[in-house]
Amino acid sequence: MTERKPEGYINAQPLHPESLMMGYGYKPEWSEGAIKCPIFQTSTFVFKTAEEGKAFFELAYGLREQQPGEQVGLIYSRLNNPDLEILEDRLCLWDDAEAGAVFESGMAAIATTVLAYLRPGDALFFSEPLYGGTDYLFRHVLTQFGIQTLSFRAGAPNEEVEQVLASSPLRERLAMIYIETPANPTNALVDIAFCAHLAKKYAPNGRKVPVAVDNTFLGPLWQHPLKHGADLVLYSATKYIGGHSDVIAGACLGTKDALAPVKTLRTFMGTMAGPWTGWLLLRSLETLKLRMTAQMKNARYVADFLADHPKVLKVNYLGHLREEHPQFELYRRQCLAPGGMISFEIAGGEAEAFRFLNALKLIKLAVSLGSTESLAEHPATMTHSDMSKEDQRAFGITENLIRLSVGVEHPEDLVLDLKQALDAV
Ligand SMILES: *Cc1c(COP(=O)(O)O)cnc(C)c1O
Numbered sequence: 436m437t438e439r440k441p442e443g444y445i446n447a448q449p450l451h452p453e454s455l456m457m458g459y460g461y462k463p464e465w466s467e468g469a470i471k472c473p474i475f476q477t478s479t480f481v482f483k484t485a486e487e488g489k490a491f492f493e494l495a496y497g498l499r500e501q502q503p504g505e506q507v508g509l510i511y512s513r514l515n516n517p518d519l520e521i522l523e524d525r526l527c528l529w530d531d532a533e534a535g536a537v538f539e540s541g542m543a544a545i546a547t548t549v550l551a552y553l554r555p556g557d558a559l560f561f562s563e564p565l566y567g568g569t570d571y572l573f574r575h576v577l578t579q580f581g582i583q584t585l586s587f588r589a590g591a592p593n594e595e596v597e598q599v600l601a602s603s604p605l606r607e608r609l610a611m612i613y614i615e616t617p618a619n620p621t622n623a624l625v626d627i628a629f630c631a632h633l634a635k636k637y638a639p640n641g642r643k644v645p646v647a648v649d650n651t652f653l654g655p656l657w658q659h660p661l662k663h664g665a666d667l668v669l670y671s672a673t674k675y676i677g678g679h680s681d682v683i684a685g686a687c688l689g690t691k692d693a694l695a696p697v698k699t700l701r702t703f704m705g706t707m708a709g710p711w712t713g714w715l716l717l718r719s720l721e722t723l724k725l726r727m728t729a730q731m732k733n734a735r736y737v738a739d740f741l742a743d744h745p746k747v748l749k750v751n752y753l754g755h756l757r758e759e760h761p762q763f764e765l766y767r768r769q770c771l772a773p774g775g776m777i778s779f780e781i782a783g784g785e786a787e788a789f790r791f792l793n794a795l796k797l798i799k800l801a802v803s804l805g806s807t808e809s810l811a812e813h814p815a816t817m818t819h820s821d822m823s824k825e826d827q828r829a830f831g832i833t834e835n836l837i838r839l840s841v842g843v844e845h846p847e848d849l850v851l852d853l854k855q856a857l858d859a860v
Pocket residue numbers: 540541542543566568569615619649651652670671672673674683684685
């Protein structure tokens with residue numbers, strides 16, 4: 436749980452995260468009364484005395500225990516910077532995390548985190564499909580360092596997931612479970628609590644096996660993996676958290692203990708975010724709830740329209756799961772809302788999908804997601820083109836599948852655009 440600063444409460448009542456995004460963790464008197472935290476565009480920080488410099492380094496390098504009330508002072512912007520520290524404090528509030536670390540990209544967050552935990556000979560168990568960059572990192576980079584991988588299909592029943600692990604000799608070297616839920620682009624879910632159960636059950640003699648969840652698609656508003664037993668939550672902050680298609684960034688959140696090796700490796704790999712990136716994300720966080728709520732409502736409007744359209748064969752949208760669906764119970768238990776990501780199959784194949792995409796006028800044809808503007812793309816030839824045709828088929832990434840990231844435009848205008856583009860097919 437987040438150890439809140441005094442300004443996180445009124446009369447001992449904790450305030451909601453959206454109420455704290457404008458000022459939490461920052462005091463105007465630090466900066467001439469400026470209501471907003473300035474950009475601390477500085478590489479290094481001046482010590483008041485040599486003794487202070489010594490004390491700061493002792494804490495930063497873990498040479499001695501922190502005294503009660505003692506703060507780790509500012510030293511150098513690869514170790515810490517006010518824009519990043521304030522941002523980390525605010526990000527922790529949404530996921531109720533004890534500690535956070537921000538990075539210059541989502542991939543920097545993911546790579547630093549997995550390298551902090553995995554060693555040669557270890558096995559990594561992960562859900563598929565994964566974000567393309569993560570998939571490449573796991574299969575083609577980690578394996579060069581002697582880390583072996585084993586995967587299961589997102590959306591598979593829990594018994595099948597356990598069977599994959601139980602029947603592999605790699606289970607004896609299990610060192611991390613890494614999942615993405617909902618999966619991209621099909622919205623298939625992975626049961627976080629069940630993965631936490633597997634991590635305990637199959638932990639090789641007393642070793643702690645962390646469960647890491649890439650929460651980019653629904654977080655930090657609509658899904659809180661730490662509450663379901665995850666140890667580490669990862670974000671591409673480029674997506675909903677940044678939300679304006681103008682910054683690349685990432686984050687990792689968890690308990691203080693879980694974050695300690697991640698923060699250490701970040702210091703020595705230099706994968707931290709810069710102050711300007713930190714400042715942009717602070718600005719974005721002020722409207723996070725407004726944006727994600729508008730996107731979620733718009734997505735429902737759009738999904739309802741698509742589901743009724745004669746040229747649409749299938750819509751993958753969490754808000755349409757019915758009680759008889761095998762993942763309905765999991766959705767209700769794990770997610771707070773269906774979010775803003777939809778994929779759908781158009782009648783036809785690649786040609787029809789392309790005709791539709793080329794006919795869009797308001798919705799932009801681009802990869803990425805979670806931004807204020809709506810985006811459409813063709814997973815089979817774009818975000819998931821690296822995947823074999825068999826894998827694409829197994830994961831439901833068909834030639835007629837289109838992925839939509841719904842933005843904050845007027846919902847009727849979005850439907851107007853989708854309708855005219857479908858008419859053009
Ligand atoms: C975009 C994305 C990433 C990678 O993040 P970058 O900020 O582009 O480095 C990782 N995971 C998911 C689910 C993503 O959508």
